[in-house]
Amino acid sequence: MATYPSGALQARINELEEALFITGLIFQNLSDGLIFVDHSGEISRMNMAMEKILGTKEEAVRGRPLQEVLGNGELCHLLVAEPGVNGFSFGGRQYDVEIIELKDKQRGGLGLVAVFRDVTERQGLERERSDFLSMLTHDLKSPLTTIMGYTALMKDGSMGELPPRFKEPVDAIERGGKRLMGSIEDLLTLSRYDTGMKDPDFMPVELSDVVKSALEAIAPDAARAAKKLEFKSEPGLPQILGDQKQLERLVMNLLDNALKFTPGRGEITVELKRTATGPGQDADAVLLRVADDGIGIPAEEIPLLFDRYWRGRMSRGLRGSGLGLAIVKCVAEMHQGAVLVHSEEGKGSEFSVVIPARK
Numbered sequence: 001m002a003t004y005p006s007g008a009l010q011a012r013i014n015e016l017e018e019a020l021f022i023t024g025l026i027f028q029n030l031s032d033g034l035i036f037v038d039h040s041g042e043i044s045r046m047n048m049a050m051e052k053i054l055g056t057k058e059e060a061v062r063g064r065p066l067q068e069v070l071g072n073g074e075l076c077h078l079l080v081a082e083p084g085v086n087g088f089s090f091g092g093r094q095y096d097v098e099i100i101e102l103k104d105k106q107r108g109g110l111g112l113v114a115v116f117r118d119v120t121e122r123q124g125l126e127r128e129r130s131d132f133l134s135m136l137t138h139d140l141k142s143p144l145t146t147i148m149g150y151t152a153l154m155k156d157g158s159m160g161e162l163p164p165r166f167k168e169p170v171d172a173i174e175r176g177g178k179r180l181m182g183s184i185e186d187l188l189t190l191s192r193y194d195t196g197m198k199d200p201d202f203m204p205v206e207l208s209d210v211v212k213s214a215l216e217a218i219a220p221d222a223a224r225a226a227k228k229l230e231f232k233s234e235p236g237l238p239q240i241l242g243d244q245k246q247l248e249r250l251v252m253n254l255l256d257n258a259l260k261f262t263p264g265r266g267e268i269t270v271e272l273k274r275t276a277t278g279p280g281q282d283a284d285a286v287l288l289r290v291a292d293d294g295i296g297i298p299a300e301e302i303p304l305l306f307d308r309y310w311r312g313r314m315s316r317g318l319r320g321s322g323l324g325l326a327i328v329k330c331v332a333e334m335h336q337g338a339v340l341v342h343s344e345e346g347k348g349s350e351f352s353v354v355i356p357a358r359k
Contacts, residue, residue, distance in 0.1 A: 030049060033116035034049070034050055034114070035114050039110060039111045042064060043061050043066055053090070053093075093120045098117070099115075136187075137184045140184055141181070151170060155170060155174070182256075203244070204240075204241060205239060205247060206237075206239055207288065208272055215231055215270065217252065221259060227262060227267070233271070237273070240286055241335075241357075242335045243335075249331060250332065255268065262295075271289040274287070277356050284356060285354050288352065289352045296343050296347050299345070302341055305325050309322040332353050337354050339352070340352040
């Protein structure tokens with residue numbers, strides 16, 4: 001144990017008192033509600049924000065059982081049994097409740113602290129944003145469908161033979177319309193995901209059929225860009241339970257991304273094979289791998305790839321909204337799947353999507 005001269009000891013005591021004062025001040029003035037519960041389930045501390053949430057003072061509840069104070073058995077069970085972040089409605093408000101276990105190497109479990117973050121207004125704004133997005137995309141999709149319909153009629157000769165000088169402009173209209181329709185579908189997918197529609201129209205799907213359809217759709221663009229497309233599929237793959245339309249968005253976005261970031265006469269490889277969802281488990285999932293030999297991704301940008309609207313330095317000068325990979329992640333998660341990335345700058349990228357074959 002350290003020893004101090006009397007003057008130094010008093011200075012050290014003053015320092016500790018000041019540190020405790022500042023810590024207490026921060027604790028009391030946090031906008032989030034904090035409540036400390038000891039190992040026996042009794043309340044030991046809470047801050048002013050938590051007093052406001054509960055409508056009572058700390059002195060009135062200190063030493064009392066948590067369930068007695070909250071009067072909500074489900075919330076108490078959540079706090080005690082499920083560390084992490086959980087959404088919960090309490091007292092007419094919506095909270096993100098984060099539960100943190102307090103442990104010490106010598107003394108073991110000391111209890112827990114629960115952080116109540118009021119997200120009522122934020123969730124209201126998110127609902128309004130989602131409603132506006134749905135309305136906007138619907139209003140855009142209706143006239144675009146008309147444009148695409150008439151474009152198809154002109155191309156197939158239903159409106160008379162198309163003069164040669166009009167062929168290139170009509171093709172450009174069709175390509176632009178398809179890109180815009182893809183962007184609208186991306187926004188609708190995000191809106192569906194954000195509003196909790198995680199299992200839309202699920203039915204048995206052959207992922208190989210989805211990939212073949214996507215490859216056929218992107219083949220003209222690949223041919224114009226002099227890119228080689230290669231597809232390999234393991235026989236006897238299990239069906240997956242999913243939304244075929246959303247899975248097509250996932251594959252198309254991966255292919256479009258690979259095409260965009262593969263300059264020159266590059267090659268894009270698509271592979272399907274059976275895999276396991278984890279170590280020691282049966283091969284009960286399908287792995288979709290899309291690899292290219294393009295420009296690759298800087299290592300520091302890989303953690304940001306799936307953020308919405310984010311575009312890296314390699315994207316400068318290229319078309320895109322920054323939503324493609326965010327859509328891939330959302331659709332994979334809708335199907336209880338995950339996305340893995342391996343890339344090296346200057347040597348290409350590989351995206352792997354693992355989707356369990358759910359029954």
